[in-house]
Each structure stands twice: as C-alpha cells, then as structure tokens.
Amino acid sequence: xxxxxxxxxxxxxxxxxxxxxxxxxxxxxxxxxxxxxxxxxxxxxxxxxxxxxxxxxxxxxxxxxxxxxxxxxxxxxxxxxxxxxxxxxxxxxxxxxxxxxxxxxxxxxxxxxxxxxxxxxxxxxxxxxxxxxxxxxxxxxxxxxxxxxxxxxxxxxxxxxxxxxxxxxxxxxxxxxxxxxxxxxxxxxxxxxxxxxxxxxxxxxxxxxxxxxxxxxxxxxxxxxxxxxxxxxxxxxxxxxxxxxxxxxxxxxxxxxxxxxxxxxxxxxxxxxxxxxxxxxxxxxxxxxxxxxxxxxxxxxxxxxxxxxxxxxxxxxxxxxxxxxxxxxxxxxxxxxxxxxxxxxxxxxxxxxxxxxxxxxxxxxxxxxxxxxxxxxxxxxxxxxxxxxxxxxxxxxxxxxxxxxxxxxxxxxxxxxxx
Amino acid sequence: xxxxxxxxxxxxxxxxxxxxxxxxxxxxxxxxxxxxxxxxxxxxxxxxxxxxxxxxxxxxxxxxxxxxxxxxxxxxxxxxxxxxxxxxxxxxxxxxxxxxxxxxxxxxxxxxxxxxxxxxxxxxxxxxxxxxxxxxxxxxxxxxxxxxxxxxxxxxxxxxxxxxxxxxxxxxxxxxxxxxxxxxxxxxxxxxxxxxxxxxxxxxxxxxxxxxxxxxxxxxxxxxxxxxxxxxxxxxxxxxxxxxxxxxxxxxxxxxxxxxxxxxxxxxxxxxxxxxxxxxxxxxxxxxxxxxxxxxxxxxxxxxxxxxxxxxxxxxxxxxxxxxxxxxxxxxxxxxxxxxxxxxxxxxxxxxxxxxxxxxxxxxxxxx
Numbered sequence: 001x002x003x004x005x006x007x008x009x010x011x012x013x014x015x016x017x018x019x020x021x022x023x024x025x026x027x028x029x030x031x032x033x034x035x036x037x038x039x040x041x042x043x044x045x046x047x048x049x050x051x052x053x054x055x056x057x058x059x060x061x062x063x064x065x066x067x068x069x070x071x072x073x074x075x076x077x078x079x080x081x082x083x084x085x086x087x088x089x090x091x092x093x094x095x096x097x098x099x100x101x102x103x104x105x106x107x108x109x110x111x112x113x114x115x116x117x118x119x120x121x122x123x124x125x126x127x128x129x130x131x132x133x134x135x136x137x138x139x140x141x142x143x144x145x146x147x148x149x150x151x152x153x154x155x156x157x158x159x160x161x162x163x164x165x166x167x168x169x170x171x172x173x174x175x176x177x178x179x180x181x182x183x184x185x186x187x188x189x190x191x192x193x194x195x196x197x198x199x200x201x202x203x204x205x206x207x208x209x210x211x212x213x214x215x216x217x218x219x220x221x222x223x224x225x226x227x228x229x230x231x232x233x234x235x236x237x238x239x240x241x242x243x244x245x246x247x248x249x250x251x252x253x254x255x256x257x258x259x260x261x262x263x264x265x266x267x268x269x270x271x272x273x274x275x276x277x278x279x280x281x282x283x284x285x286x287x288x289x290x291x292x293x294x295x296x297x298x299x300x301x302x303x304x305x306x307x308x309x310x311x312x313x314x315x316x317x318x319x320x321x322x323x324x325x326x327x328x329x330x331x332x333x334x335x336x337x338x339x340x341x342x343x344x345x346x347x348x349x350x351x352x353x354x355x356x357x358x359x360x361x362x363x364x365x366x367x368x369x370x371x372x373x374x375x376x377x378x379x380x381x382x383x384x385x386x387x388x389x390x391x392x393x394x395x396x397x398x399x400x401x402x403x404x405x406x407x408x409x410x411x412x413x414x415x416x417x418x419x
Numbered sequence: 420x421x422x423x424x425x426x427x428x429x430x431x432x433x434x435x436x437x438x439x440x441x442x443x444x445x446x447x448x449x450x451x452x453x454x455x456x457x458x459x460x461x462x463x464x465x466x467x468x469x470x471x472x473x474x475x476x477x478x479x480x481x482x483x484x485x486x487x488x489x490x491x492x493x494x495x496x497x498x499x500x501x502x503x504x505x506x507x508x509x510x511x512x513x514x515x516x517x518x519x520x521x522x523x524x525x526x527x528x529x530x531x532x533x534x535x536x537x538x539x540x541x542x543x544x545x546x547x548x549x550x551x552x553x554x555x556x557x558x559x560x561x562x563x564x565x566x567x568x569x570x571x572x573x574x575x576x577x578x579x580x581x582x583x584x585x586x587x588x589x590x591x592x593x594x595x596x597x598x599x600x601x602x603x604x605x606x607x608x609x610x611x612x613x614x615x616x617x618x619x620x621x622x623x624x625x626x627x628x629x630x631x632x633x634x635x636x637x638x639x640x641x642x643x644x645x646x647x648x649x650x651x652x653x654x655x656x657x658x659x660x661x662x663x664x665x666x667x668x669x670x671x672x673x674x675x676x677x678x679x680x681x682x683x684x685x686x687x688x689x690x691x692x693x694x695x696x697x698x699x700x701x702x703x704x705x706x707x708x709x710x711x712x713x714x715x716x717x718x719x720x721x722x723x724x725x726x727x728x729x730x731x732x733x734x735x736x737x738x739x740x741x742x743x744x745x746x747x748x749x750x751x752x753x754x755x756x757x758x759x760x761x762x763x764x765x766x767x768x769x770x771x772x773x774x775x776x777x778x779x780x781x782x783x784x785x786x787x
Contacts, residue, residue: 316700320519378693389686396675403671 036061036069037077049144053151057108064094088127088136092118095137117216133174140164156214159198161207162188187263206232225254239344253279267339269297293342296354300335303361304328310368319371324364331360427459437462445651446643447486451669452651467670480680481545485569487684488538489639495531496632499524503583505628507621510585511702518699529692535580537688539573539717546570550747550768553758558653560748565646567745572638574717579631581715582624588712590703594619599718602725602734619705713783720775723782740771 038061039046049055062069066081085091092115098104100115118124118137126134140156147154155164166185168174175182188194188208196205211228212219220228226246230237240246245253258275265271272294273287280286307328315321338353430436436459444453451466502521504513517524546566549555555563582593597617600606610617613626701709714722724733743750751764758765 316698318515318518318699320515382690382693385689386686389682392682393679396679400672400675403675 037072038065038069040072041074045144048142052144052146053148054146088132088134091136091138092124092127114215117213121213121215121217122219123217133177135168139168156209158203158207159201161209162194162198165208184262191260191262191264192266193264204232225256229255236340236343239341239346242344242346244345269294269301272297289347293350296351300338300354300357300361303358303365304331304335307331307361307364307368310365310372314368314372317372324368327360327364331357331364334360424460431458445647446640447483447647449669469669481541481548483677484680484684485538485541485545486643487681488534488541488688489643491530491534491685491688492538493636495527495534496636498527499531500632505583505625507585507624507703510583510624511699514584514586514699525696526689526692529696530688532697533688533691533695535573535577537691539570539577542566542570542573547772551758553755555748555751557754559649561649562646562653563748564745565642565649567741569639569642569646571741572635572642576631576635576639577715577717579627579635582619582627583631584699585624585703586699587701587703587707587709588698590619590705591708592712592715593623595714596718599714599722599725602721602730604731604734604738606734713786716779719780719782720778721782723778723780723785726785727778727781 042061046061049061060069061067064083066083068077068079071077083090083094085094096115099110100112102112105112119128123135127136142155145153145155147157149156151157152159154160162185169180170182170185172182189198193206196202197207209217210232226237226240230240240255257279259265259267273290276287276290280290307324311321311324311328314324334353334357338350338357341349341353344350427436435455437453437455437457440459440463441453441455449466451469453466454462457465499517502513502517502524504510514528517528519525521527546563549559549563549566553559578593578596581596582589597610597619600610601617607617613630614620614623713719721733721737724736727733728736753761755761758768
C-alpha cells in the first residue's frame, strides 16, 4: 500500500503555500508610504486627512501648517514657518489664499467667488467685526476631512448640510446671543422639503443652503422670497406675480405668509380655509371664493379616489389598464396645474383647469365600470356553453339509440339466413 | 371512387400508411391494434368493426380523460408559447399581454392551468383504480410503473409551470416548493444540475421553461406510449367477475361516446377557469415577500411531515414510500387480483392514504 501523502502531494501543497505567500506579501505592504513625521504624534488628524480631497491632490501638512516635517523633535518641528490658527480670521485668509486665486483653482474647476460671497454673508460680516463665534470655512467644511460636495462623506453634502447648520443653529447657548430661534432645524426636518431630502432621499429636494445661499449665507429679504421659491417652483411664480397678493401696493403677501418658512407642509385642501382665515374675515368676498375653491378641491380628490379604486378592480380581473393609468396621471397633472393656476387668484383660469381635470376623471368613471361589466358577462357565456353541451349530448344520445336500433334490425335480418 | 380515395391510394403506394397511423394511435386514440400488413382503409374497417373496448364503462374512463386533458394542455400550451417570453424581464409583461390583450388568451391560460391540476388529480385517482382492481399484477407491472411515473412527471410539470408567469404568487411559492423539496435525499444533486443552485436565479426561468415545454411533456408522451403499447400487448384490464361492455362496434358508437366525454370535460375545465380563475396581479419582487399564500397543494403532506418529524427523516420516509409505490408490482407478487380479498395489503394501502391526507391537512394547518 502507498503512503497517504506521496511526494507529489507534498510538492503540490508546498507550491500552493508558496504561491499564496508571494501573493500575500506585496498586498500587506502596499500603501504604507508615509505623509511625513507629523503623523507620529498627530495620528488622529492624519487618519482623517488620509482620504480627503486635499490629500488626493498631493497637499501635505506643511502646505497649510508650515513647520519642519522631517524632524522627530517636537520643538524643531513647530519652528520657523509654523502656523497655529489661533484666530479664525487667519483660517479664512489661508483658505482664500488658494481658493480665491483664479490661477491656482483653474485645473480643479472650482469657483473662486466663495471668499467674496463669504464676506457679504452674515457669518463673514460678523467675523470681520471680530466675532470669534461666527462660522468660518472649517466650521462647515471641517479642517481635515474635507471632501467634494458631491461626496456623501462630505460634511456639506446634500444630506449633511442640515446637520452642519444645526450644529450651531440648534445650539441654544450660542444662538441666545443673536436672538435666533433654535427650533428652525427641527422645523425644517418636519417640512415637506426636510422629509423629501432626509427620509425619501430625493436629490432634488432643497437643503438649507439652497434657499439661504452657501457661502453668502443670509436670510432672504421680503422682496426676494418669491424669487427664491420660484427658482424651483418656477411654474407657480408667473401666476403668483399676476395675483393681488403680489401686486398689492399696501402689503405684499409672499409665499412664506401662507406656506410657512421652514416648516412647510404639504398643500392640502383641508388647510386652505384655515390659512386664508388668518388674514381674511368670514363673510367677505374673498372667503366665499375660498369656500368654493375648497369644494372643488374636495370634489376632485374624491373623484380621483373613485377612479383609482375602479382601476385597481379592473387590474385585478385582469384587464388592460395601461390606458387608464396614463389618463389618471394626466388628470393628476391637470389637478396640479389647477393648484398652480390658483396662485394667480384668477377664477376663470382656475375653473377652466378644474373642468379639464374633472372631464378626464368622469370619462374614466363612466368607462371602466362598462368594461368591467363586459368582462363579468363571461359568467353568462358559461350558461350558453353548457346549454350547447347539453343539447349536443341529447343529440348524440339520439344518434346512438338510432344506430343501436338499426344494428339490431340488421342482426334480426341476418339471423334467419344463418339458420 | 372519390378523389380522396385516389389520393389515399397514391400515398399508399409510396408510404406505409397503416404503420404511420398505427404509430400515431399508439399514443392513445384507438385501443385496438391495427393489422399493419393490410392497407389503411381495410385495416381501419376491421378495427372499427370490433367490439367496443371495455374502457367505455365508467371506471375505465379515467385513462381516456387524462389523455384528453393532455391534448388540452398541449394545444393551450402551444398557443401560450406564441406570446410568452421566458426571461425575468419580459415574462410577467408577456403573461399580462396574454391575459389582457391576446384574443381568447385569458381563456386559454385558464384552461391550461385547470387542465394541469385536473390532470394530476385524475392520474392519482386512476392509480387508486389500478390498485383496487389489481392492475399491477402479473403482466400489468409496466402499466402500474407508467402510472406512478406519470404522476411524478405531471407534478414536476406543475412545479416548473408555476413560476413561468413570474408574478408574486408564482415566484414565492416556487421558493417554498424548492425549500420543501430540499428535504428529499439526493434532490440537491438534481436541482444543482438543473438550476445551478437551490435558489431562484436568472437562469431558473428559462431552464424551468425548457423543462416545462419540452422535456417533461416528452417524458409524459413517452410514458403514454409505453402504457398504450403494453395495454395493446396484454389486453385491457377487466374488472374481476364482470363482462366487457357489449356496447356495439368501435365506430361509430365509441367515437360518439368519446365526443360526449370530450364535451363534458371541456365544459368542466372552462367552468372552473371562469369561476375560479388563476390570477396574475403583481410582478414578482424578490425583495418583498407577500406572505399570504399556500404551498402547491400536492406538496402539503411533505410539508406537514417535515414539520412533525425531523425534515431529513420526513424526506427519507417519502422517498422510500415513493419507491415502494413505484415498485409495488415486485413487492406484492401473489397472483390474487381481487384486492379486497387480501386484508393485509388493503389495510396497509388505506392506512397510507389516510396518513398522506392527514399530513396534508396538518401541513395546511401549519401554514404550508
């Protein structure tokens, strides 16, 4: 009998082991090229800096901090050109020294107006007045873990902006000085915008910076509100501009007056009357009009619901509902258009839009039950089928009886002959 | 001499028509063997004048009914393949198209589904009939084995057909079917061969499709052929103590009766389809388990037993039972064909049926 482990086996195992070994070594050693001697002490910062945007384009510690990166001696290292950033203003100046320089920023295609914008912002103005708690570049962008805005790891990416802003604007002690409400971040989180951005992951939803500006952060003035909202809600804006609310010489009513500023809720017909009541009194012409509008809203909603249940029923059968589905989408679009047109407070335009929606929905509500009914008639078809089957059976029974009678007659004819 | 007769003669000189016809009828149309040495018309006349076969009496009708259901399945199945596209991206949409837009597509689909289930049920009842009348005794062994294999084949046809619409029910019930079947010893090898794994992946649908429309129907056809050839050789089984049916000649009496059975069967299948239609509502979503449906009904006993004893033992029990039923002719070799005279084996068989039905009920109770 042969030995269990022959020479061939041992050679094979050895070969596999060596192959693995030679594969493993370069993998374990790779990526150990060191930044500088700085990380011997500042390991936490160097870890945060390791994968940041600045590191990836080859900017080292010394570029910003100065000093001597070659020595291991603490005092030697922090001598000479070393900068410590005791004052926030120096941070601003350091960042601007590159980011406001058109020549330097050219390859990266980064705008260079951030510094100029920053100086116009509340943050920038306060800093120039010597307010050390005003936000500077590193307060939002972080000092070491800096990533491009499109990177989800970035502190200023779509979803993280809210967190960064609320780190100061949600801080009661800090905001007391400026008399700014600290409820704003929470209000935003509960608004349609906040829910869309943070819970539904909708990339088009606005964050703080989309309305207030990022570097030129400042609250919009009364005259600018409509323009700012209209940047996204561009279909509403022209209708609003035609309205009495916008053209009034005494008191302009802006978007935020009705919809709220941070805690913006979904536009629902239930809130319509209550919202208008805050300014208009009961029994006035405006309130009568609003009552009528609310009724049409409710009517359209009910009809949409009815049409949707009918479509679901038809789909269950199953009938082809692609046409109905596209038509109910049309109706939805028309209804949204009606709501949009409503901002002009021009009732003839609004009524026309409502009629369009209603006619689509009514068409569906009339048509679908008819088609469902046609399908249900399959059961009557069963009756016809069984009637046909029973008649056929009766006929074939007669035929069989006839055949048997004839064959018996033939046998009777044959019998005397065979005798 | 009519033109058709002339054409027939012309063909007869160039082809063995009787042989061809005999082969075609070997799959189950005409019980009587044809005399292939004669010309087609002569041999047909001879066959038609013979006495009616015994299966025109009720207990024997099961065989011809299953054959008719198979014809329904083949015709409706071929019609469905004209529109069906077997890939996860298109399967659901094409099935919806069949149900919604294709002319009579809905009815053809329902006839296909209900014929399949009736086919399985009638095969089961037919096997019980075989047992009761001792068909599996001497010379009937092949008929019995074909009967058992037909049940297995039609079961796998239902399993493979179930996922084809690619709707939520089909998708998730197939996952459960695969989980239940896993407890059969050795089935892993089979599934890994056919699917590449024990899970549903992108190759599952096309592979199940090709099994469903090609291999399994081929197997069923082959089993029909063997069964029919064997019956032609050994003669129809006769109920002990009773005469064959003196109902007259094969033609036209037998053909009229076949027509009647066909009509009633079609009526039943269409009625079931219209009153209890198989639905196809939501497209399969691998990330969302709807959770409210039952396993394929004929796997419920396996599920029930798998939850009563350790799954491995349950699989083993059903494996041995299947083998025992398959090879029953070689286990019970006594020549006595009247089963009711042999108390032991009768009680054993009845006990087995009660056990399977109870396990099915238990499986249903346990949410199978």
